[in-house]
Amino acid sequence: MPKTVCIVGAGPSGLVAAKSLLHDVPSGTFDVTIFDQQPRIGGLWPSSKQDTAGLVHPLMLANQSKHTVQFSDLAWEDGDPEFPRAWQVGRYLERYSQTYCRGVRLRLGTRVEKAEPLSAPSQGWNISTVSDNGDIEEYTFDYLLVASGIFARSFTPPVSPTGSSIPVLHSSQYRDLSSLLGNANGGGGKILVVGGQMSGVEIAGTIAGHISSAAHAPGSGYIPNTAKYRVHHITPKPTWIFPLFTSPKPTSSAPPFLPVDLVSYNLANRPKPLTNTQGHISRDAANSFHALFRTALGTDQSIFSPTVAVTEDETNNPPYLAMSDNYLEFVRSGLISVSRGKLESISDRVATVSPSNEKVDDIAAVIFATGFEAAASFLSPSILKTLSMCPTDLNNTFALAFHGTHHPSLPTLGFVGFYRSPYWGVAEMQARFLTSMWAAGGPSSPTLPSTMRDALDNDISIERTISLRSDPRASQYPMGDYAWLMQEFSTALGLEVSPCPENMPQLPPAGKAMDILTPARYPSKLLNESQQAGVTKSLEQTARTAIAGVCSTKFVSRAVFRSLLGEWKLERDLTSRLPSHPSGHFSGTARFLLREGTRDGREAQFDNLGEDGDPGMEYLYIEEGDFKASNGLTFRATRRYVWRYNDNTDRLSIWFVKTDDQKRADYLFHDVEFAPPGDEDDGKGWRATAGHLCIDDFYDVNYQFRFGSINLKDWRLAYTVKGPKKDYTISGLYTR
Numbered sequence: 010m011p012k013t014v015c016i017v018g019a020g021p022s023g024l025v026a027a028k029s030l031l032h033d034v035p036s037g038t039f040d041v042t043i044f045d046q047q048p049r050i051g052g053l054w055p056s057s058k059q060d061t062a063g064l065v066h067p068l069m070l071a072n073q074s075k076h077t078v079q080f081s082d083l084a085w086e087d088g089d090p091e092f093p094r095a096w097q098v099g100r101y102l103e104r105y106s107q108t109y110c111r112g113v114r115l116r117l118g119t120r121v122e123k124a125e126p127l128s129a130p131s132q133g134w135n136i137s138t139v140s141d142n143g144d145i146e147e148y149t150f151d152y153l154l155v156a157s158g159i160f161a162r163s164f165t166p167p168v169s170p171t172g173s174s175i176p177v178l179h180s181s182q183y184r185d186l187s188s189l190l191g192n193a194n195g196g197g198g199k200i201l202v203v204g205g206q207m208s209g210v211e212i213a214g215t216i217a218g219h220i221s222s223a224a225h226a227p228g229s230g231y232i233p234n235t236a237k238y239r240v241h242h243i244t245p246k247p248t249w250i251f252p253l254f255t256s257p258k259p260t261s262s263a264p265p266f267l268p269v270d271l272v273s274y275n276l277a278n279r280p281k282p283l284t285n286t287q288g289h290i291s292r293d294a295a296n297s298f299h300a301l302f303r304t305a306l307g308t309d310q311s312i313f314s315p316t317v318a319v320t321e322d323e324t325n326n327p328p329y330l331a332m333s334d335n336y337l338e339f340v341r342s343g344l345i346s347v348s349r350g351k352l353e354s355i356s357d358r359v360a361t362v363s364p365s366n367e368k369v370d371d372i373a374a375v376i377f378a379t380g381f382e383a384a385a386s387f388l389s390p391s392i393l394k395t396l397s398m399c400p401t402d403l404n405n406t407f408a409l410a411f412h413g414t415h416h417p418s419l420p421t422l423g424f425v426g427f428y429r430s431p432y433w434g435v436a437e438m439q440a441r442f443l444t445s446m447w448a449a450g451g452p453s454s455p456t457l458p459s460t461m462r463d464a465l466d467n468d469i470s471i472e473r474t475i476s477l478r479s480d481p482r483a484s485q486y487p488m489g490d491y492a493w494l495m496q497e498f499s500t501a502l503g504l505e506v507s508p509c510p511e512n513m514p515q516l517p518p519a520g521k522a523m524d525i526l527t528p529a530r531y532p533s534k535l536l537n538e539s540q541q542a543g544v545t546k547s548l549e550q551t552a553r554t555a556i557a558g559v560c561s562t563k564f565v566s567r568a569v570f571r572s573l574l575g576e577w578k579l580e581r582d583l584t585s586r587l588p589s590h591p592s593g594h595f596s597g598t599a600r601f602l603l604r605e606g607t608r609d610g611r612e613a614q615f616d617n618l619g620e621d622g623d624p625g626m627e628y629l630y631i632e633e634g635d636f637k638a639s640n641g642l643t644f645r646a647t648r649r650y651v652w653r654y655n656d657n658t659d660r661l662s663i664w665f666v667k668t669d670d671q672k673r674a675d676y677l678f679h680d681v682e683f684a685p686p687g688d689e690d691d692g693k694g695w696r697a698t699a700g701h702l703c704i705d706d707f708y709d710v711n712y713q714f715r716f717g718s719i720n721l722k723d724w725r726l727a728y729t730v731k732g733p734k735k736d737y738t739i740s741g742l743y744t745r
Contacts, residue, residue: 011040012447015150016138017121017387019045020052021102022426022436023156025080029440029557032540033533034448041113043152044138046120048107052162056099058621064181064381065162067096070253072332074208074268076551077431081528082540083108084547090252091554092654094623098472108539119146121387124153131420131451135479152447154423155482159406161384165377166203170355171373180204180212180378186219186232189374197237198373203352206243206485209378210331213242215341216376218626222604225629227672240345241369243352243362249302249330250337250531252571252719254564257516257523259305259718263686263695266568267558268720269332270431271551272305274526276492277516277522286490288473290327290482299324307718312745313337316347329485335603338574341745382406383427395419397471399478404429404487408474410452411465411501412494414439420451428494431487434528438498441533445502454596464501480637485550492526499531506530508551514559523559527551562683565695570654572721573601573628581741583636590737595646597634599743604629606653610664610674628652629672631661650678679710683699694724706732 014030016023023043025575030039047063047377049056057665059698070092071078075085078098083105089097118141127133127149136148163179170177176189180202183189200220202213223235232238255272256264276283285470286294299319303309311318317340339345348369350362360369383406385393396416397408406427410417412435413427423443426436442461449457452465477487489497499506507530511524531549536544557563583596606624615624629651636646651674652666661681664674679699686695694715710728714721727740 011037012151013040013133013149014042014152014154014447015121015124015134015148016041016043016154016156017052017124018156018158018426019043019047019117020054020156020158020426021080021433022158023052024050024106024110025433025437026154026156026425026440026443027078027113028105029437029444029533031112032109033444033535033574035440038446038448039152040153042116042148043110043113044116044119044121044136046118048118048141050115050117051099051102052158053095054099055096055104056103058096060096060099061184064163065095066184066215067094067099067209069095071095071098072211072253073270073431074253074554076268076431076525076527076547076554079269079273079439079528080105080433080717081485081530081532081547081548082536082543084155084529084543084550087550088657090623099688116140118664122699123389124387125389126392126419126421152421152423154425154443155331155385155388155427156425157384158197158385158426159403159429160381162382163377164382164403166352166379168203168352170352170358170372170375172357173469175372176359176374178374178376180208180376181381183212183216183376183578186223186235186238189216190232190238194231197239198358198371199239199241199346199369201352201355201369201372201375202240202242202378203375204378204380205246205248205331206329206380207331208245208380209242210248210250210336212376212378213240213345214333214336217344218242218335218603221339221576221602223345225602225604225672227607227609227670238280238373239343240339241348241360241372242345243348243350243369244359245349246326246329247317247323247349248554249299249306249319249328250317251302251306251330251332252334253332254568254571254719255305256719259307261686262692262715262717262722263688263690264716264719265559266564267555271523271525271555271558274492275516275523276526277519277521277524279492283490283493283496285493287484287493288477288487288489289314289480290484292325295327295482296324298328299674302328302330305718307716310337312720313341314347315348316340324357327482334571335574338572342575346480361401367629392419392422397475404483405474405478408471410470411442411468412439412489412497414442415446415452416471417452420453421447423447428488430488431491434526434531435491435498437528438495438502438531441502441504444499458503460503464497484644495526495531499585504531504534507532507548510548512556513552514556516559520555523555525551562685562695563659565683565714566654566659566681567656568716568719569695569721569724570626570652570661572626572716572719573652574603575745576600577743579632579741579743580633581739583737583739585737587734588734590735591638591642592737593636593638595634595636595741597632597646599630601628601630601647601652603627607651609667609673610651610676622658625654625656627654654656661726678707681712694722704732706730 053065123137134153254266255269353361353363358372425439477483532544577599579599633647637643649666663678667673667675679701683697697712699710713725723744729738
């Protein structure tokens with residue numbers, strides 16, 4: 010007779026747990042029911058652009074690529090972007106549920122109110138539920154699996170504004186400027202973002218992007234005086250901030266680019282067997298990490314502002330990192346300002362930051378990016394005491410055995426997804442571990458596989474978790490290094506790691522082939538034909554991405570586009586070969602002003618995107634300065650373009666603007682075609698060309714984009730124009 014399992018939570022962890030219980034052991038071993046208080050599956054992840062009720066903005070980009078944000082045997086569709094948006098992750102989970110969870114009883118809109126063990130935890134569980142319409146139900150299950158996650162509800166510190174009625178939101182509630190500032194007087198001010206690490210950096214960059222877009226979009230702004238708003242970010246620690254694409258060759262002036270996780274999870278760079286690099290961080294380890302991050306970024310971040318620099322004095326401390334494509338450039342431009350410390354109080358639109366006692370005035374709104382906490386109120390106080398629950402420690406809430414899966418004294422209670430880092434692969438491994446352990450009869454069963462017995466005998470997860478709670482040198486994600494955890498679980502489960510495809514690119518200096526960790530490298534032992542096809546497809550997708558990024562110009566356009574944001578100094582020479590047109594020199598600035606993609610000039614293409622299409626981002630380019638002609642005449646000069654990046658085609662393009670509305674694109678000037686670099690780095694960066702016939706005049710365009718690691722150091726634009734009445738060459742250098 011099947012053993013019954015109650016799963017609390019229908020997010021990624023609950024779904025992969027259900028799939029494992031149904032498919033990773035002989036059919037009929039378990040009978041599974043999932044309860045979730047939401048009316049849909051997906052947990053944090055919405056399944057449409059219009060789904061704004063969850064804890065994740067539907068348009069938020071995942072901070073890991075689709076190669077990591079997946080389970081082992083369901084590949085993303087080939088046309089899906091490298092970094093999916095939140096609603097696309099929700100769609101993936103819907104497809105996963107339809108593929109693997111058809112045998113599950115799904116009780117949506119139903120909250121688990123109470124879960125109590127029978128006479129002894131080994132005997133099973135009484136479960137009490139309440140539905141949305143108030144119906145109360147009682148159930149009995151053999152096992153209880155908690156998959157409600159450590160991101161179950163937002164955490165807000167006990168600091169609230171006094172003496173004013175400014176809007177206050179948690180970062181998970183922010184959707185757009187209209188809902189945040191819709192009732193504001195339009196006088197401008199600072200949007201205060203409180204909190205460091207991932208969510209603080211992400212939301213600060215997001216809001217700055219929304220301000221920039223609203224201020225520079227065509228037409229009248231939907232927020233009065235948008236340009237008068239700024240973001241002020243209070244963060245307690247210096248943070249290394251990585252864009253979504255980094256380089257496996259950061260010392261080249263023409264570096265190739267790959268999704269950040271494909272670079273960081275390249276196991277060819279780590280000795281085997283893997284050791285845990287997380288938890289307690291010694292001074293030597295901290296210095297090594299900081300040096301690694303500095304090399305990868307090519308800077309200590311002082312080039313953007315002293316307020317975000319990671320100084321030598323701070324490299325003895327455990328490092329912190331976050332992900333954002335635009336945060337640092339918005340800091341450089343002044344759209345984001347940064348204060349180090351903690352928010353002490355807010356009174357009459359003035360915030361006080363400790364310990365410096367800095368005052369931040371003119372507060373227009375407050376966003377608390379202070380993280381999330383676990384929700385397990387349905388467990389009794391005695392159970393929570395056994396689990397050594399510490400609600401104030403958001404990283405180490407429960408003290409659980411074998412990497413967050415269970416407690417030895419509660420053999421029929423399990424946990425999946427309680428891990429703060431790239432959790433998809435770890436959650437799948439946790440689900441497999443519990444499935445295998447319960448199928449064998451529990452952690453003390455004599456039929457438990459020997460590899461699992463050895464793993465449990467040597468496990469110190471509970472003691473380690475408790476000690477890290479008071480460790481001042483605990484890492485940002487103390488539970489364990491992702492790659493090491495995958496190794497630990499695969500060893501315990503006796504899983505063979507699939508090799509990378511043989512054609513993976515090789516990287517200097519050792520010339521080793523890339524060995525990229527993805528969930529698909531760790532397939533289940535019981536794969537059917539369809540599952541094997543999913544594993545194979547996923548491995549091939551990762552290989553194609555790696556090969557394209559290292560061996561071609563793939564993703565270079567994206568890296569250039571990201572790094573253009575902000576203001577550049579521009580020096581340009583014009584050499585005319587016609588006496589009727591004087592030569593001269595231009596000196597001024599060029600600003601790349603970020604905004605959401607517009608329809609102008611590409612109406613048919615834009616309309617064909619449909620409801621789920623992504624128009625991407627673009628820049629309004631504004632160039633201003635003085636032109637001194639060779640005949641002695643000096644005059645003010647300006648020009649405008651629209652620069653666009655198309656994620657689907659990985660193409661960068663430049664568009665003329667309309668003469669009557671210079672915020673709107675008119676027609677295509679040219680597409681930028683990148684040329685593969687030579688065998689040796691000549692220090693001149695990536696080269697690109699373009700050609701454009703404008704009536705009778707032909708523009709022959711040449712670019713050189715020189716990188717300092719992953720950020721543009723400087724770049725050149727030169728073009729020769731020839732026609733019946735034109736014969737001149739322009740050569741410009743852009744520097745920060």
